[in-house]
Amino acid sequence: MVTRAEKKAAKKARRANESFGRKWTRRSFIGAGAVAGLAASGALVVGIAIRPGDRTDELADLVTEGAEQLVTTWVKIAPDNTVTAIIPHGEMGQGIHTALSAMLAEEMEADWDAMEIMEAPAEKEFANFELGREFFFGQSNIPNALFDTVNGLMLTAAKSMDLQITGGSTSVRFTGVGAMMTAGAAARELLLEAASKQWDVPISELRAEKSYIYHGARKAPFAEFAEVAATLKPNLRPELKKRSEYKLLGQSLPRVDIPSKVDGTAIFGIDAQVEGMKYGTVMAAPVHGQSVAKLNTSDAKSMPGVVDIFNMGDYVAVVADGYWQAKQALDYVEVEWTSAETDNVNEETIFAQYAKAIETGKKTVLHKSGNVGKAMESAASLFEAEYRVPYLAHACMEPMNATAWVRDGKCDIWAGTQNPLGTRMVTAKTLEIDPENVTVHTAFMGGGFGRRATPDYTNQAAQVAAKAGVPVKLIWSREETTQQDHYRPSVLGRFRAGLDAEGLPTSWESTFVHKMDPPEASAIFYDIPNVKAQYAESPTHVRLGPWRSVDHTQHGYFTESFIDELAVNADMDGYEFRRKLLKSKPRHLKVLDTAAKMAGWGKNLPAGQAQGISITESFMTIVAEVVTVDMSGGGPRVLHVACAADAGMAINPDGFKAQMESGIIYGLTAALYGEITIADGAVEQSNFHDYSMVRMDDAPKIDVEIISSDASIGGAGEPGTPPIAPAVANAVFKATGKRIRQLPLSRHDFGAAT
Amino acid sequence: MRSYATAEEATVVQLTVNGKAQNIEIDPETPVLWAVREQLGLNGTKFGCGASLCGACTVHIDGEPVRSCVTPLSEAEGKEVTTIEGLAAPDGTLHAVQQAWIKHQVPQCGYCQSGQIMSAVALLQENSDPSDADIDAAMAGNVCRCGMYTRIKAAIKTAAKEA
Incomplete structure (x- = not known):
């Protein structure tokens, strides 16, 4: 049976979907221009902590229709009392539209069941500068007293960075806490103040509930006070609720995007419909950085349905009446690419280059405490290990695609993107037009995982559409999507520990190549007094990009494998060894203990089975995982994952669990199979037959336990990923005695089934 | 080729x-x-x-x-x-599998879910009470990059019960 709440979610999703749908027609662009003139007069206001002051008038034109009042930049109230949350993040399945609008509704006392959701337009005023602030300030908590200063500063800084990015598990942590909740509370206070004036009663006698204001038995909808509220100055620091007062947050609300995803009506980027649209597909230089040397399109051009074929410099594009026709014709295009030194790059040369950088290159120290050199000298013994991880592709289920229409000095782009504002800026630069003349229409993403933060595919759509002179839906084949990714880097890391007589580490030194984000990924939370983490740059021509949990993927694997090796070296149980090093970290201990207890750590298992444990902290969320593997079939088969996580608080517990499950499977695919290799400068893998995924028949059972603490709210989308690879590798060691220092596991031979 | x-x-x-x-x-x-x-x-x-x-x-x-x-x-x-x-009935009532998908909050990005649901419906038409192994065999051809396999399996069992 479908419950009432689910029906409401369905209705809400339909509305959200319709609002996306509305943008897809040609007529609506004209409409959008006209709406500007209709924007409500006196639409306000509100700076609140994160959105200083006086920009709301400008924004009103962008997001209001008819007589709707823009109360804050993150919320608007329609005359029928519908509250609309304006969400500055893209939906890629992380449930962010639901979580963020619930955060706003909670503080605003808006009626969740009647609430609507819209994704913020790609305008600078909606720039997601909180993400930028984190990049600037690391993860240190900013004292409240500095908030205004920091925000003012960061607004400027982040705007110049063109940020409206969904990534870094920041949506709930920063936009949610910093923006949506503050905006909701500020809006509530404004409405109460307006009601106090209109009814001439003290504000202390008023209360807000489910989008109404009450004074004793008297009540009136929020909408009645919107106009007066619009004239008031918002409180920069409204009072936020205590967690114990939450009504919506902490509840597993049905996700608003789900109903449309089971009946086929959800609109993804690839579903864009534009009148007169043609279809394009491309083949880019297999070795990044090279370009077309010779092109013969005569056979391809005579194929049915082909409109045109373009030499785009470093790629070739076919435009046809349909995708399949374009793809067929592309197979008949004869192209020779330029050659260069990079043609000789392969796996061996890349890792040789990394080793050289580590041994002789310039190092940058990322983390330092105590005196590692001295501690190593006085250590009872030393322990060293070297680890490797390969390049990884994102393999989003929806191949890269975008639709563009370029005409009269203007460009419209339809795409699923983690970075709409960046898309707008890059497109403007490419087409040499003003960003004001680029409109980005966002849709659901069929997977993002960091890939859709890089706007190369949207840029190609704009370039090809500009040449074609008609709207073009450009779709990459799966092969192109695999071979033209921006990859999680392959990494070499060398680790050294100085040990005391018991075998416990007193010093820890890591040296590795590459550093993206966040910088704390290579930091150690264990109680080790002397630490040095340093890296060397070692770029190749292979393009790199953020991949779910970014640097935490490799560092989680390195750190938790090395700790496990130290435990074995000390002849101690891996769980007990970690406990000894976490005495001063009660949150970590609790998470570790919980996962161990969930899995029955240490219990007797059938022959061939073993358990492995790991714990990581990323994006302010601590996650421990205990896996049970079965080696009796030869290779590793992961039977079960027990996952315990402390994110301070889970806004939507079921959504949080789903994110952990998802992060685990994503990381498990990488641990078991994930490997992009380079031969003669080019990516060797192409489709799911040679870039394998965990599927139903090799997916483990997963149990997730959420631990609530009083800590700040941490991320959910990424923190489940880093612990899984080391937990599996540690379990495999226990079962087989074979230490896995290079991923994926599929490259290792474990002999025949027993 | x-x-x-x-x-x-x-x-x-x-x-x-x-x-x-x-x-x-x-x-x-x-x-x-x-x-x-x-x-x-x-x-x-x-x-x-x-x-x-x-x-x-x-x-x-x-x-x-x-x-x-x-x-x-x-x-x-x-x-x-x-x-x-x-899949839905002419009056808009969702198929039992679609309803189970909502109940278990299966989709994340949702892109693979049309295919997952069509495979699950076909499985249940052949086998009204599939075991874990039956589900593994019937669904192994459908990749979910968001990794919602645990939920898909649970939803198929719910749909089997309620169909």
Whole structure:
């Protein structure tokens, strides 16, 4: 049976979907221009902590229709009392539209069941500068007293960075806490103040509930006070609720995007419909950085349905009446690419280059405490290990695609993107037009995982559409999507520990190549007094990009494998060894203990089975995982994952669990199979037959336990990923005695089934 | 590599899609996927790999699940094609599998879910009480990059119970 709440979610999703749908027609662009003139007069206001002051008038034109009042930049109230949350993040399945609008509704006392959701337009005023602030300030908590200063500063800084990015598990942590909740509370206070004036009663006698204001038995909808509220100055620091007062947050609300995803009506980027649209597909230089040397399109051009074929410099594009026709014709295009030194790059040369950088290159120290050199000298013994991880592709289920229409000095782009504002800026630069003349229409993403933060595919759509002179839906084949990714880097890391007589580490030194984000990924939370983490740059021509949990993927694997090796070296149980090093970290201990207890750590298992444990902290969320593997079939088969996580608080517990499950499977695919290799400068893998995924028949059972603490709210989308690879590798060691220092596991031979 | 008919004349292919008779003027070698998406505007069926490796494009032809990205339209001639848009009852009531998908909050990004649901419906038509192993076998062709396998399995069992 479908419950009432689910029906409401369905209705809400339909509305959200319709609002996306509305943008897809040609007529609506004209409409959008006209709406500007209709924007409500006196639409306000509100700076609140994160959105200083006086920009709301400008924004009103962008997001209001008819007589709707823009109360804050993150919320608007329609005359029928519908509250609309304006969400500055893209939906890629992380449930962010639901979580963020619930955060706003909670503080605003808006009626969740009647609430609507819209994704913020790609305008600078909606720039997601909180993400930028984190990049600037690391993860240190900013004292409240500095908030205004920091925000003012960061607004400027982040705007110049063109940020409206969904990534870094920041949506709930920063936009949610910093923006949506503050905006909701500020809006509530404004409405109460307006009601106090209109009814001439003290504000202390008023209360807000489910989008109404009450004074004793008297009540009136929020909408009645919107106009007066619009004239008031918002409180920069409204009072936020205590967690114990939450009504919506902490509840597993049905996700608003789900109903449309089971009946086929959800609109993804690839579903864009534009009148007169043609279809394009491309083949880019297999070795990044090279370009077309010779092109013969005569056979391809005579194929049915082909409109045109373009030499785009470093790629070739076919435009046809349909995708399949374009793809067929592309197979008949004869192209020779330029050659260069990079043609000789392969796996061996890349890792040789990394080793050289580590041994002789310039190092940058990322983390330092105590005196590692001295501690190593006085250590009872030393322990060293070297680890490797390969390049990884994102393999989003929806191949890269975008639709563009370029005409009269203007460009419209339809795409699923983690970075709409960046898309707008890059497109403007490419087409040499003003960003004001680029409109980005966002849709659901069929997977993002960091890939859709890089706007190369949207840029190609704009370039090809500009040449074609008609709207073009450009779709990459799966092969192109695999071979033209921006990859999680392959990494070499060398680790050294100085040990005391018991075998416990007193010093820890890591040296590795590459550093993206966040910088704390290579930091150690264990109680080790002397630490040095340093890296060397070692770029190749292979393009790199953020991949779910970014640097935490490799560092989680390195750190938790090395700790496990130290435990074995000390002849101690891996769980007990970690406990000894976490005495001063009660949150970590609790998470570790919980996962161990969930899995029955240490219990007797059938022959061939073993358990492995790991714990990581990323994006302010601590996650421990205990896996049970079965080696009796030869290779590793992961039977079960027990996952315990402390994110301070889970806004939507079921959504949080789903994110952990998802992060685990994503990381498990990488641990078991994930490997992009380079031969003669080019990516060797192409489709799911040679870039394998965990599927139903090799997916483990997963149990997730959420631990609530009083800590700040941490991320959910990424923190489940880093612990899984080391937990599996540690379990495999226990079962087989074979230490896995290079991923994926599929490259290792474990002999025949027993 | 498969050889393409380079200058083949388009012909009219007659078939039924979600209960409605359709005449599509097209090269009959065109995969069903692109015909339903581009000719009929049924966008719920998704392109994932183009090589029958991921299951995102799964539709039913005469009740059998097929990968529409590699199935030429000629193979559907005179037959009944069902896509995700055709699963609900005429009054809009969702199929038991779709309802179970909502109950278990299965989709994340949702892109693979049309294919997952079509495979699950086909499984339950063949086997009304599938075991874990039956589900593994029937669903292994459908990749979910968001990794919602635990929920998919639970939802299939719920749908089996309530169907």
